[in-house]
Amino acid sequence: MGSINGRPELPVIEAEAPEEYAPAAETADTFDPHQRWSRLVGGGDGVVYAVQSDGALYWYRHRGWPTATYQWANYGSGVQIGSGWQDFVTVLGDLNGVLYGVRGDGTVLYYQRIVSNMDTGAGTWANNGTGVVVGTGFNAFPRIFGGPGGVIWCVDADGILYRSRRINGTFETPKPLGNGFNIPRYLFSDTGNVVYTVSGTGSLSWFRYRDGTGWSNGGQPVVIGDNNWFELFRRDLFAGGGNGAVYLIRIDQSTVPGDDGDLVELRLTNHETVDTDGGPRWINNATGVVVGRGFTVERSAGLQGYPQRQSVPAGGRVSIALSTAFSEVTAQLVRVAPGGDTPVAVTGITTVAGGIQRVAADYRSAGCGWAERYAADLPTSWPSGVYAARLTGRFDRVQHIPFVVRPATPAQKIAVVLPTNTYHAYNGWGGHDQYSEGQIGVRRAISFLRPSYTWQTAPSGQYDLYLYSDLELLRWLSGEQIGFDCYTDHDLHTGGWLAAYRAIVLGSHPEYFSMAMRTNLADYLAAGGSVIGTGGNQIYERAEFDAAGTTLTFRAADGSRDLFREHYGLPESQLLGVNYEYQGWMTFAPYRVLRDHPFLAGTGLTVGSEFGAHGRNGAASAWEFDTLQGLDGEVRPDEVIARGTNPTDRAGAAMVCKELPGGGFAFSASSMTFNGALRVDPAVRKVLRNVVDRALGSPAPHAG
Structure with a gap:
């Protein structure tokens, strides 16, 4: 955000x-006092029922x-x-x-x-x-x-x-x-x-x-x-x-x-x-x-877990840490994307031991410290994408623990980088995230080694700007029969693979970049690569990984937001041609076409036409978006294809195509809800298809 x-x-x-x-603390034999209760409900006349994590x-x-x-x-x-x-x-x-x-x-x-x-x-x-x-x-x-x-x-x-x-x-x-x-x-x-x-x-x-x-x-x-x-x-x-x-x-x-x-x-x-x-x-x-006092609550406490590594190479090994009130659960791996809306089982079902595991005292910054309960070796033949460990307790109580399978070597022409840093920034499991009040004047270290509210593989009944929103993008690519390799933000941080791709596709909310992530993407674009930004509020704030790649530290040394444009003179427009605009927060509107462009071919849209009025996360120009503010590297007016009709001083999302000196291009939809409209609005769908087709037909980036 x-x-x-x-x-x-x-x-x-x-x-x-x-x-x-003072409510008494019973002996913590089978529960974790840091997350004692999984549910609190009222019963009238002051009655409170509390379901303990066990x-x-x-x-x-x-x-x-x-x-x-x-x-x-x-x-x-x-x-x-x-x-x-x-x-x-x-x-x-x-x-x-x-x-x-x-x-x-x-x-x-x-x-x-x-x-x-x-x-x-x-x-x-x-x-x-x-x-x-x-x-x-x-x-x-x-x-x-x-x-x-x-x-x-x-x-x-x-x-x-x-x-x-x-x-x-x-x-x-x-x-x-x-x-x-x-x-x-x-x-x-x-x-x-x-x-x-x-x-x-x-x-x-x-x-x-x-x-x-x-x-x-x-x-x-x-x-x-x-x-x-x-x-x-x-x-x-x-x-x-x-x-x-x-x-x-x-x-x-x-x-x-x-x-x-x-x-x-x-x-x-x-x-x-x-x-x-x-x-x-x-x-x-x-x-x-x-x-x-003593009412520590974690609604997932009855069945929850996390992967020890959130990106695993094809041919590698996935390890799942699990804590559950069940004495045992069944487990199997499913492929979430590429594919359709229903995950596909890719392994058999096995039974694994359950039991509650307590979190370490510093679990928010150092991780829960839970032991592995389930693991599997991945075949080298598996396509890159999003997978999950499906854990099932009695009466079909199910929890999915997602992870990314990256290619052992690049296999497709485009790569999708999931904005996993943003997923972690907003993961309120354990009560605290990048935005929680408190911790005044200090940096915030948040561990990946804990369960997540934002890595969801099924619809939640509310607008989603995290993994499920990006699954809309991946499933659209699958439906269009467009092959892709999948990576996490940490994979972009380590780099070494970008030059193999015609284009790098960014997800719905790629807000947090390490300096190495930004440098790797800038070098790739300078070498003739292209970037397709399908989201908004992009490359806005710096966050840095620890050496193990399992903890992300947010904020500057004084606790202030560590913004690229303010602290380093590196506005996001230097890469994407647009910059984040806060005025439109939580407004929802369609785009209006400003000028003809090859990316509008086959859409039936002309100057003045509106599109993207509906989507699974609201209208396509919404929530948070990027516009023109006169900062370094912004696109020329004739490179703005459409604008959101949001009621703000600078209008809504600026859909742009920036032609780059190295021969590539930077497309930005500039809205966090764009992907939610992909499988709802035919014009949105066709615009992105035209963008991807141009990238697929482009030459590979030249060697640095």
Whole structure:
């Protein structure tokens, strides 16, 4: 992200915490205290259900919920009331002791805990604790949330919001009620068909669906919290269930961050009538209060892992570190790309040992330190691309651990460099990334040796500017029968292979380059090579690898953003002809053709035509993009093919083709959402096909 400056911190106050009310820390025999819980859900009247990373289910009751005070039943000790809850990909809480567990196969099971003493948590399970199937088919939705009021909300891959109510004991077929819900970064809900969203700009918004009349406020969000709610600064968010209580896990903002275990409450006293009351009514003036400690959460803790090396040569060996609540899982390798939308199995299935592994104390900077649990030798015949280890626990709970297979020797005419540095910059696993608040005035070292939220191989039900966005590019290339070799940013850093290719293709968000990456690309272009930039906010900030290539250090020595143009006099336009423009952040618009160009051949577009209005990540000129700002190396006006129609002073993305002195060219779509429109908009598709065809027909770069 090119420029995220000075977001205010959510005001938080410390409530009095009598020793007898501090939630007790049970013995950490089978869980990691740095990521103890995989799920926290509200159950109404202050009840909080906590799924431990080993699958144990605990009951807590926050007695101080009405006034956001630090008071807990049972002296703050959680009561273990179940086990085996790692079987569920998500757990949802309802009132009256009801819980819903959603399995990976889409089955929803109903449980009810009948509590006989709300001060101790004593009670029994209905039906002897055996879950009752109350729904099926929910694996069709990548995002599932809800629970309060017997409602499950679902978002499909296209951002359409569905609702399913439990009627006569079972959940009805989900019904579509709205669209555009792939934009929010967080979604959670409360009773009365209230839905909360946290947008990419950081604001907390309120929606309510009223049966018979539809959405309140004409379906438009009511903003009830400002951009303090930005998702990169929170570990978890959930509603208390029927009472307007909202809980979040606050990240630690120390210079050297510790565990993120503070539970913060805010309470909305009119959560069902915000629209008719003229706005939200928060207690404490919307100031969050720390009401609990020790609530370290990592939603993937039940089944997670990472590759020991994220780029492996064909003929090499892939090694996967794994931590899971399952005693064993099955594993096999799949090819994600090249190919279609469904990964293809390329090895047989084997069983590997499970068990929870604890992270090292400095896991954010030095890696988790987990042992290898699965490994495989790769045939030399495998095509270069994106592969993944598919790990499967009970009831189809699946986790994919992606990695890149690079060619042992160059095999195709074009090479795609995945912007893996950006994936890591935004990987909030462990609570902290390049953008997290805290660590003022210091560099930030982030290890690759940890699980990732941004290396996703399946649609997530929200806009994606990481690996899945770049899979749109790779799958488009496959559909066009265009061969490609695949590399990571670290491969570009080490270099030695670029001269074999007619063109280097950059992905959706290649923001972070090492100095060696930039130098290698500049030398390649000077020798007559070409670059095809399919993204935006490109080659913007310096980040450097350690000697092992498993840690990336961000920021200058004083903790400031280490921008190429400001610190080194090297604007991105010297290579690509365009420069990042922050004004258009989170705006979405089509391109408008400015002049005829060979890359428009066969599109049917003429001067003034618009294209790219729709895509899987919104319109094709969107989110962050690059424009002309009068900096060194920018293209001439006659080299601008089209401009985004975004409402900014400098308009939107500048689609350009820069002719280079060495004989090659630099094409830039200049928008992070361009690839998301490739398989949606025929004109976008044809433009890039024309660009690639020119590169394929170009001579190879001359020797340096």
